[in-house]
Amino acid sequence: MSLGFLIKEGLTGLKRAKFPSFAAVLTIAISLTLLGMSYLIGNELYSLLSNMRAKVNIEVFLLPSATEIDRATIAESLDSHEAVAAYEFISKEEAAARFQEEFGEDIYAVLGENPLPVSYTVDLTSAHRTSDAVSAFVQELRRLPGVDEVRYRQTFLRLLERYYKAALVAGGVILAVILGAAILLVANTIKLSIFAKREIIRIMRLVGATDLFIQTPFIVEGIVHGILGAGLALVLLSGIISGTNYLFVGIVETDIQMGYPLLVGVLITGTLFGLIGSTRSIRMFLSNGRM
Amino acid sequence: MIYFYNVHRDYGRGDGVESLNFTIYKGEFVNIIGPSGAGKSTVLKLIYMDEFPTQGKVVVDGFDSSMVKKRQIPYLRRRVGMVFQDFQLLTDRNVYENVALALRVTRTNRRVIKKRVLQALNSVGLGHRAHSYPQELSGGEQQRISIARAVVKDPIVLLADEPTGNLDPEVAREIVALLRRIHEKGTAVVMATHNYGLIRNLPFRRIRLENGRMVRE
Numbered sequence: 001m002s003l004g005f006l007i008k009e010g011l012t013g014l015k016r017a018k019f020p021s022f023a024a025v026l027t028i029a030i031s032l033t034l035l036g037m038s039y040l041i042g043n044e045l046y047s048l049l050s051n052m053r054a055k056v057n058i059e060v061f062l063l064p065s066a067t068e069i070d071r072a073t074i075a076e077s078l079d080s081h082e083a084v085a086a087y088e089f090i091s092k093e094e095a096a097a098r099f100q101e102e103f104g105e106d107i108y109a110v111l112g113e114n115p116l117p118v119s120y121t122v123d124l125t126s127a128h129r130t131s132d133a134v135s136a137f138v139q140e141l142r143r144l145p146g147v148d149e150v151r152y153r154q155t156f157l158r159l160l161e162r163y164y165k166a167a168l169v170a171g172g173v174i175l176a177v178i179l180g181a182a183i184l185l186v187a188n189t190i191k192l193s194i195f196a197k198r199e200i201i202r203i204m205r206l207v208g209a210t211d212l213f214i215q216t217p218f219i220v221e222g223i224v225h226g227i228l229g230a231g232l233a234l235v236l237l238s239g240i241i242s243g244t245n246y247l248f249v250g251i252v253e254t255d256i257q258m259g260y261p262l263l264v265g266v267l268i269t270g271t272l273f274g275l276i277g278s279t280r281s282i283r284m285f286l287s288n289g290r291m
Numbered sequence: 292m293i294y295f296y297n298v299h300r301d302y303g304r305g306d307g308v309e310s311l312n313f314t315i316y317k318g319e320f321v322n323i324i325g326p327s328g329a330g331k332s333t334v335l336k337l338i339y340m341d342e343f344p345t346q347g348k349v350v351v352d353g354f355d356s357s358m359v360k361k362r363q364i365p366y367l368r369r370r371v372g373m374v375f376q377d378f379q380l381l382t383d384r385n386v387y388e389n390v391a392l393a394l395r396v397t398r399t400n401r402r403v404i405k406k407r408v409l410q411a412l413n414s415v416g417l418g419h420r421a422h423s424y425p426q427e428l429s430g431g432e433q434q435r436i437s438i439a440r441a442v443v444k445d446p447i448v449l450l451a452d453e454p455t456g457n458l459d460p461e462v463a464r465e466i467v468a469l470l471r472r473i474h475e476k477g478t479a480v481v482m483a484t485h486n487y488g489l490i491r492n493l494p495f496r497r498i499r500l501e502n503g504r505m506v507r508e
Contacts, residue, residue, distance in 0.1 A: 005395055203379055206339075207440065208368035209396035 006213070010220025020193030021225065027189045028229025028273050029236065031182030032266050036237045038178060039262060042171045049164050053129045056157050060120040060141055063148040070146025071118075077144060078120065083128035083137045088121045095119065117148060131157045186277040190222060194278075194285050201285070211286050218282040219275065226274020230267045234258075237266070292317045292352060292447060292479065293338060299346035300333055300503075308333050308503040311347070315481060317447070320474045322490045323483040325500035331483035334500070335450045338481065339371050340364050352447055369397055372441025372449040372478075376456035378433045380425040380440075386412070387421040390440045397444065411443035412436075415469060431462035438469060448479040455489060463489055 060074065078087045090098070095116035099107050107114055128137065134152055141150045194201075197218075204214050241256050293315040300307045308330040315321050323331045336342040337349045340356060348357040354367040380389050390411055394404045412418045415435040425433050434454060441449050451470060455463030467482075467489060474480045484490060490497070499506050 200381055200383075203381060204392070204396060205365070206368065206373055206379065207393040207396055208365045208444070210362070210365045213396055 003216075006216040007220050009217035011224065020189070020196045021221070024186070024189040024193055024222075024225040024274075025228045025232065027185045028182075028226055028270055029232035031178070031185060031273070032230055032233035032270050033236045033240070034178050035175070035182065035269065036233060036262055036266055037240065038171065038175050039265070040237075040241070040256060042167075042175075044256065045167055045171075049160060049167070050126070052160055053157070054126070056129055056134070056153055056160075057124065058122040058134070058138065058141070058150060058152045060122065060147060061117045061149045061151070062119060062146050064117065066118065066146030066148075070144075074120065074141075074144050074146065077141075078122060081137070081140075083124055083133060085123045085125045087123065090119045090121060092116055092118055129157075131161055182273070183277070186273045187281055190225070190274075190277040191281045191285070193221075194218060194281050198285075211283075214286065215279070215282050219278050222274040222278020223271055224274070225278070226270040226272065227267070229273070230270025233266050233270065234263065237262070293481075294350040295334075295337070295347070296350070297347035298337060298344045298349055300330075300337060300342055301345045306330070306503065307345075308337075308500070311505060313498060313505065315448070315479060318474070318477050318479050320471070320480045320493070320495040321482075322493065322495055322497045323481065323500060324487055324490065324497055325485065327485055329485075329500040330503040331485070331500055332452050333503075334498075335373075335452050335481065335483055338448075338450055339373060340367055365396070369444055370447050372438075372444065372446035374434070374437050374441050374449065374451040374454045376453040378425070378430075378437045378457075380433055380437060382425050384424075385421070386417065386423050386425065386428070386436050389425065389436060390443050393440050393444050407443050408439075411439040414442065414472075415439045429462075430458050431465060434458065434462075434466055435469065438466075438473070442473055442478065446478060448481060449473060451480065451482040453484055454482065455484065455486065467493070 062070070062074070075089070078084050092114050095118070096107050096114050099105070099116060107116065124134065124137075128134065131154065134157060135154070138150045138152060141147060201214055238258055241258060245256055295311045295313050298311040299309045301309070306328060311334070323334055325331055333342060337344060337356070338351055340349075340351070340354070340359065343356050348355060350356070351367060352370050354363065359367070381392070384392075387408055390408045391404050394407060399407075409418060409421070412421055415438055417432060417435050417439065420428060420432065420436075425436065428436065434457075438449075438451075438454075449470070454470070455466050458466060463486070470480050470482060471493075482490070
């Protein structure tokens, strides 16, 4: 019989202590909303940086004296190298066409000849977009026969990496602070809701209830607080997401989505908040109380 | 059944009890009397192990205060019924649920709970108030409910701490009569009171306390 009674006790506990319950749900909801927002901001920042990194490519210019064999050797190296996602061969004529496209001038008309070298444009796999990996790869390319010069945006890539690391550290610190504050707040609010029921705990102890029996309804209640808080946080977050998308439409390219990781993450974190907060608080209360 | 072996309980404030040696036998009715602050409630708390001796030991139905573990105390309390001056009823649930709580914590079957709760309520004359809430009842009725909650689990002893303290004399006598009926059915009763007039004519043993010491048995 007992489990049914204990679950029912936990659920009616919500009704019996309406204000502390409401405070616990609200605290969990606000904490989760802040955590969710940090996640969303972090995610947007990450995809922005990833997009910028994806634009980093390598240009390999060949010597005018490079032979067909040299080219074949270079193509073979690019084909087999793990850092290469794709590459493109750019002939002298193609280079001239691009020059015209970029500068609006016909190179033949300006110089009377086409001095532009033959080249390869190399896109990198995402794992090799770090400055160290690029630099090592570039050294390899420079040693190949027929290669005159290898260029990439070294300073840009290093700057991007520095910002990325700083953002990661700042994000981690902010997340840890919010998480710590949230756990403290939730534990305190649950403590209050337990304190509001000290009378029933005392009487249960008087009539011979074990600690496990006393704890269970509070833990059930804590889990329900967590789930309700998570639900409310998801409503708030989807409002914030819609609002942000609406405000920034046409200003910057943005289409923030709720996504399963956030949805599931908020639900699990909320449930854990309620579970851990209530278990810890009720255990502390029971071990301090004498009756 | 209940043994006090040279029991001291010192609160460090000059109060508490000292050098208590006595035995309460199965099915006995014992009155603990003495003025306020004499240590009557402390004696009861030592029996239901809400307090522990600072010296000596208390043994209740095989539970030894010097060896008992915290997790064993609920099982002792299931063998001991308790009644207080302020009734200690839960106002957010009805009479039936208040009494049933004492059995629910022991994980008794629901049908058995129903039968025993109704029997207990009838035995205190309040079978018809099962669905009322404590605040709808008079003080005397509330104390009867708390007695029903204490006896529903069929304890070996009923501890009553100033059970008539909040009641007028007529109702107080009814409560004492009810406790006597419970005793006649075989349950030991230990009643602490400062109201000597109430128990003067009862044919039961008295333990008199003054300043935490037994002055006469």
